[in-house]
Every structure is written in C-alpha cells, then in structure tokens.
Amino acid sequence: MSSLTWIAIVGLICIHLVPCEGNIWDILRPKFCSPSIPRRPLNGGFSCSYVNHACVSVRYYCHSGYKLQGENFNACFSRTWLFSSPPRCVEEGCDAPTLRNGDYSPRRSNHRASSVITIRCDDGYKPRSRHSICRRRYGSNYYWSPSPYCTRDAKCDPPNLRNGNYSPLRSKYNRNTAITVTCRPGYKTRSRDSLSYCRGNSYAAYWEPLPFCFSTVCNDPVAPTNGRAIPETRISWRVNSTVKYDCNNEFKLVGQNSSYCQESGSFAGSLPSCVRLATCPTPIPPTNGRMEPRSKTTWRETDRVSFYCDVGFTPVGADAATCGADGQWDNVAPTCAEEAVVEVTTGSGDA
Structure with a gap:
C-alpha cells in the first residue's frame, strides 16, 4: 500500500499523523503528547479522541451547576498541547458585561443568578438603567436585564443672556430642566411665565424658548x-x-x-x-356802549367778551363775561349810566 499522510481536524487545528507503510501502522510511542493528556478543569473534565491508542484531541465539559469559561477544546500539535492551561468551570450565571463609555461594580468575571451590578457612565453619557440584574432565561442561558448600556446624554450649556439674569446657575443643565429668566427694567422675556426649558434628545440639547430679554x-x-x-x-x-x-x-x-x-x-x-364745546347765545351789548369782539357769530365755551361804555357813560356791573360749559354766560352786560354834569360858576366882583 502506498504511503499516505492522514489529517485529523480538531476544532480549527490540522494534525498530521504518521504515514502508513507496508500496510503496517507506525506504532506511536505511548506518550504522543507531553503530557499524554491535558490538565482537567476544576469542577469539570474532558473526553478524548484517540489515534493509535494516543489522546490527540479533547473536548472539555463542566459538572452540573457550572459552565465553561474559555476554549472548549484542545489538541495535540507537534507533541505539545495547543493550550497549556484548561478552561475554567465557573458557577452558572452571567459573564462580565462589555460596557462602553462607562464602568460597573462589582467587577467579576462571572456573576451568579440574581446578582446586581451598578452602572456608572462617563461624562456626556447616562445609563439606560442604574442597575442591571443577572437573570436565567432557560437551561444554562443567562442574560443581563436590562442590558448594561451607556447612551449619549446631551445637556444644555448655560445661556448667553443679555439685559437680564437667570436662575439656578449651573455649569450644565439636564434635559427638561427649567430656568427662570429675569430681565432688567425696560426689557421683557419671550414667555409669559419667564421660564425656559432644556429640550432635545441624546445627541443634541437646546433651550426652548430661547432665553432672551428684548426691549419693551x-x-x-x-x-x-x-x-x-x-x-x-x-x-x-x-x-x-x-x-x-x-x-x-x-x-x-x-x-x-x-x-x-x-x-x-x-x-x-x-x-x-x-x-x-358748549355754545352760548350771542351776548347783547349794553345800551350806550359796545362789546368786543363785535364780529363773532358763534360763541363757544371759554370764549370771552368785554363790555365798554360810550364817552360820558360809566359801566355799572361786570365789564366782561365768559361762556361757560353749561352754555350760559357767567355775567350779563353792565349798565352804562350817564355821568353827572357839574357846572362850575365863577363870580366876579370889584376889588
């Protein structure tokens, strides 16, 4: 029989076996690998695949209540085991979560069922939930609920407000936080209640309405x-x-x-x-006298008329009248009385 080379595939490893010559197998030494079998995991074991009475590959397993953590196979390659150390058999539960942009505690490689971890996220991120619990789905399948995750957490910067102030004062404002805007005298805010809210989503945040004091x-x-x-x-x-x-x-x-x-x-x-304005009747000038102005035809409230007597006559009464709001004159025309004539007789006599 012609010489052949046998290849055994264990996992992802190709192993070249000894050739078969003259229809007689080249008997392997008792120790194909050194050591002849790999180390067993604590709380577990392995099953061998033999070639010519030598263990050339193994599959690891764990006892009930434990699960493998690491590679589940090993193979002999060039008389040496591919992995020098066996995988670990840890108590069933959740593996350590992979968390980006944050951290968690307590940190362990394995977490029992019902274990609780606390999530802490980096600045600019917030946890989906501050706590996550290790739960059992079925069999030996465990998962984190809710899944540990740090999502972006956009916040509002302090507003640039002119002609006013706002409170409270902070370096950053979480979404849905409100500030109260107070404007200087002569200015007022956009909103009736003087409140402005930090709005947005995980990626962008903004003030609504925009804090602003505009001139009244x-x-x-x-x-x-x-x-x-x-x-x-x-x-x-x-x-x-x-x-x-x-x-x-x-x-x-x-x-x-x-x-x-x-x-x-x-x-x-x-x-x-x-x-x-009220109107008054046209005033009547006094007998033997006159009034000023004479040409006015309409006399309205606050209009004033003056009375005068002719030469040789003296006014008896008010010399003026004003049209009142009731449409009446506050005075009547005076009487112009004739002045008395006094004759002076000068006598003459002999010296």
Missing part, C-alpha cells in the same frame, strides 16, 4: 376721537416714551393730556376723550 416697546398710541396724539408715530415707543393728546377745534380734552409707555408694553392711564 408699545404700539403707536391711539388718538382720541376728534383729537390727535402728538407725535402720532415713531420708529419705536420704548419704556418711558411720552405722548401728548390734543383735540380738534370746537372740542375740549376730558381726561389726562399725556401718557407714557410702561414696562408692560402699554400706555399708562386711560385714553382721554374730546367732547364738543
């Missing part, structure tokens, strides 16, 4: 009916900007004659009104 302005003032606001408009009505009110002819102002822009964004006080 009022809308253009409203002019009273039959009147006007002075000035009527301007580019911006800032806090403490003032406006004056005036009425058209034949009307008078009732109420405040000016206002100013408040921090609330509205003008202070109530809008005045313009009411029509």
